[in-house]
Every structure is written in C-alpha cells, then in structure tokens.
Amino acid sequence: MSTPLDPHPLPNVNLKLLQAFMLVAEHGSFRQAADLTHKSQSAVTSQIKQLESQLGVQLFHRTTRQVSLTASGVELLESAKRAVHEVERGLRRIQETTDLKRGRIFLACSTTVAATRLAKILAAFESDYPGIEVFVRELTSGDMHDSIRKGEVDFGIGPVSDLPDFNCETILTENLYALVPKKLHEAGGSTITMTDLAQMPLLLLNLATALRAVVDDTAKQLGLELKTRYQFNQAQTLISMANAGLGAAVLPAVVLPDDPHPDTHEMLIIEPELMRQVAIITIKGRSMSPAASRLAQLVRLLITAPHSIDRQRNRS
Structure with a gap:
C-alpha cells in the first residue's frame, strides 16, 4: 500500500523579516521602511532578499522609481495581515482577562x-x-x-x-414626587399639581443639580414663583426635613422611602408631570x-x- 507523500516542510521564516516585508509593501519604499525601523536601507533590502530566498519566490518588482508587489507578494501580504490581526486579537483577549482579574x-x-x-x-x-x-x-x-x-x-x-x-x-426614566407633610396638605391624595405645590414651602436639591433645573425650568414656564425654604445636597436630608414638617420635598422616585413616614403624603407631581432621565x-x-x-x-x-x-x- 502506498502512503501519501509528506508535504514539503514550511520555511522557518523570521517574524522580523515579515515585519520588514509588510512595511515595504505598505509604503512602497525600502527607504521609508528603513526609517521606520531605524535601520539602513541596505539592511532592509538584505532582509527582503533573505525572505525571498527562504520562500523561493520574488516578492517585489523593483525599478529605479517604484517598488510594487508581485502576485506572490500580494498573496503573502494578505496572509500576513490576517495573521497579525489574529495575533492582535489574542493579545487583546489576554489583556482583557488580566484587566478583569486586577x-x-x-x-x-x-x-x-x-x-x-x-x-x-x-x-x-x-x-x-x-x-x-x-x-x-x-x-x-x-x-x-x-x-x-x-x-x-x-x-x-x-x-x-x-x-x-x-x-x-x-x-432609567422616572417621575418626580413631592413628599408633603400632612399639616401642609391634610386632604392628601396620590397626586399634586405643580401650581398647588408652588404654594407650599419647598425643600429642594441645590442649584447645581440637574433635578433642580427641571423644577425651576417648569416653574418658570408656568409663571410660578417657588417658595424655596431650604436646599440641600443630599436627597436623604430632604426626606428627613419633610418628615419633620419643614416643607414639601421634591424627589425622584428612586429615592422615595419604602415605608413613608406616617406624617407625610407621597404624591406624584402632575400638570405637568415632571420627569428625569x-x-x-x-x-x-x-x-x-x-x-x-x-x-x-x-x-x-x-x-x-x-x-x-x-x-x-x-x-x-
């Protein structure tokens, strides 16, 4: 029984030779490739000749004015680009794994x-x-x-x-609510209009916050003058102040307490509804x-x- 012939062994190509080849091919110039690698032009020329000798093919057409790829050179360049891309992907995966560990x-x-x-x-x-x-x-x-x-x-x-x-x-998109002390609004209810809210002493976040800008801009559009009693940096401070009966706190839904204080109403602001994203x-x-x-x-x-x-x- 005959056995298939072993394929010819692949040449042991040095990666530095491939790098030199890709630079010459990309720039169409031995001189530019030499400048980029900080080598002499003769050194780069020698590398390309060595690579051609190892592969047994001519990779470039050389004239006094230009350098262009042969058919074999085009094929090698495409293969080399794919190989470099795969190596880069592998290195990125390794780096990402390392980054996620520390x-x-x-x-x-x-x-x-x-x-x-x-x-x-x-x-x-x-x-x-x-x-x-x-x-x-x-x-x-x-x-x-x-x-x-x-x-x-x-x-x-x-x-x-x-x-x-x-x-x-x-x-996240959410409504704004008012946490209103019962002594300011005995009737209660699930909603309160912006006009009614403007009649109460208000507890607001400070002027540097985007949420405060939503409240102030809405009041301006409606021609309302807000009665700001206190302003704070933290929403939790507004909640404690409202619970103490000092004013109505304007808050996003995300910070509303799971168990509202028995002396306050939790009311959705309407006419218009105020939203934040x-x-x-x-x-x-x-x-x-x-x-x-x-x-x-x-x-x-x-x-x-x-x-x-x-x-x-x-x-x-």
Missing part, C-alpha cells in the same frame, strides 16, 4: 443614585471581580461632566445631558476598559428600583 475603575455618580442603587451594584461587581478596585466620586452634573471630560473617571451615572461631546445612554455618560471617542465595561453592564441590569416600577404602574 485593576482600577474610577466612577462618577449622582448623589441620588449613589444613595439608593450603587451599593447593590458594587456588591454584585465585587462578588464577580474581587481583584478590581472601584473608586467612586459623588458629583453634581456639572462637576461630573468636567471629571469625565478630563479623563478623571471612566464613566458617570447621572442626568442625561445634551452637551455635544458626551454620549448619554439612558438607563438617568444615563451612563461617557466622552465621545473614548472607549471604556474591559473592567469598566463590565461594571457599566451591571449598572444597566441593576439600576431599576422595583418599588419605583410598582409606583409607576399604580399611577397608570
């Missing part, structure tokens, strides 16, 4: 989200990636944009922005690291508050 993420987050949803998100992320450190900065929207723009954080979780240099991926915010043209991308994915999955969904459904 590394650092810098995150900017609005105070309302940080106080209510971030703990659950970070706990889940730490369980999956214990070797990665996450550093969080609680910032107002203006400070958050500056921090993202300067590259101080990988991404932000905050109000949707229309600034042209940012990408905003909306991950929360987004994952990045600067355009800047990609996230693999670790930051995984954290962003967890944010998308876990940001929604179940009790907020129930409230929205009950209002429909």
Whole structure:
C-alpha cells in the first residue's frame, strides 16, 4: 500500500523579516521602511532578499522609481495581515482577562443614585471581580461632566445631558414626587399639581443639580414663583426635613422611602408631570476598559428600583 507523500516542510521564516516585508509593501519604499525601523536601507533590502530566498519566490518588482508587489507578494501580504490581526486579537483577549482579574475603575455618580442603587451594584461587581478596585466620586452634573471630560473617571451615572461631546445612554426614566407633610396638605391624595405645590414651602436639591433645573425650568414656564425654604445636597436630608414638617420635598422616585413616614403624603407631581432621565455618560471617542465595561453592564441590569416600577404602574 502506498502512503501519501509528506508535504514539503514550511520555511522557518523570521517574524522580523515579515515585519520588514509588510512595511515595504505598505509604503512602497525600502527607504521609508528603513526609517521606520531605524535601520539602513541596505539592511532592509538584505532582509527582503533573505525572505525571498527562504520562500523561493520574488516578492517585489523593483525599478529605479517604484517598488510594487508581485502576485506572490500580494498573496503573502494578505496572509500576513490576517495573521497579525489574529495575533492582535489574542493579545487583546489576554489583556482583557488580566484587566478583569486586577485593576482600577474610577466612577462618577449622582448623589441620588449613589444613595439608593450603587451599593447593590458594587456588591454584585465585587462578588464577580474581587481583584478590581472601584473608586467612586459623588458629583453634581456639572462637576461630573468636567471629571469625565478630563479623563478623571471612566464613566458617570447621572442626568442625561445634551452637551455635544458626551454620549448619554439612558438607563432609567422616572417621575418626580413631592413628599408633603400632612399639616401642609391634610386632604392628601396620590397626586399634586405643580401650581398647588408652588404654594407650599419647598425643600429642594441645590442649584447645581440637574433635578433642580427641571423644577425651576417648569416653574418658570408656568409663571410660578417657588417658595424655596431650604436646599440641600443630599436627597436623604430632604426626606428627613419633610418628615419633620419643614416643607414639601421634591424627589425622584428612586429615592422615595419604602415605608413613608406616617406624617407625610407621597404624591406624584402632575400638570405637568415632571420627569428625569438617568444615563451612563461617557466622552465621545473614548472607549471604556474591559473592567469598566463590565461594571457599566451591571449598572444597566441593576439600576431599576422595583418599588419605583410598582409606583409607576399604580399611577397608570
């Protein structure tokens, strides 16, 4: 029985020779390839001759004016590009695996989200990636944009922005509510109009927040003058002040307490309904690291508050 002939052994091609070949082919010039590799032109010419000798084919047509690929050269260039692409993919996969075992993420987050949803998100992320450190900065929207723009954080979780240099991926849309002391509104009810709310002493977040801008802009459009009694940086402070009867607190659904204080009414603001959108915010043209991308994915999955969904459904 005859056995198939063994194929000819492949030549042992040095990768440096392939690199020199690809540079000459890409630039159509031995001189430019030499400049890029910090070698003499004669050294690069020698490398190409050595590669041609090993392969047993001519790779370039050479004239005094130009250098062009032969048919064999075109075939080798296509194969070399595919090979380099595969090597680069492999290196990226290795780097991504390493990045997910150790590394650092810098995150900017609005105070309302940080106080209510971030703990659950970070706990889940730490369980999956214990070797990665996450550093969080609680910032107002203006400070958050500056921090993202300067590259101080990988991404932000905050109000949707229309600034042209940012990408905003909306991950949460929610109503604004008023937490109203019963002594200010004995009748209670599930809703309160913006006009009625404007007659009460109000507890609002400070002027640097996007949520405050929603309230002020709506009042201006309606020709209402708000009676701002106190303003604070933290939503939880507004809640405690409302519970003490000091005024009506305007809050996003995500921060409303699961068990409202017996002396307050939780009321959806209507006429008009006030809404806010929360987004994952990045600067355009800047990609996230693999670790930051995984954290962003967890944010998308876990940001929604179940009790907020129930409230929205009950209002429909």
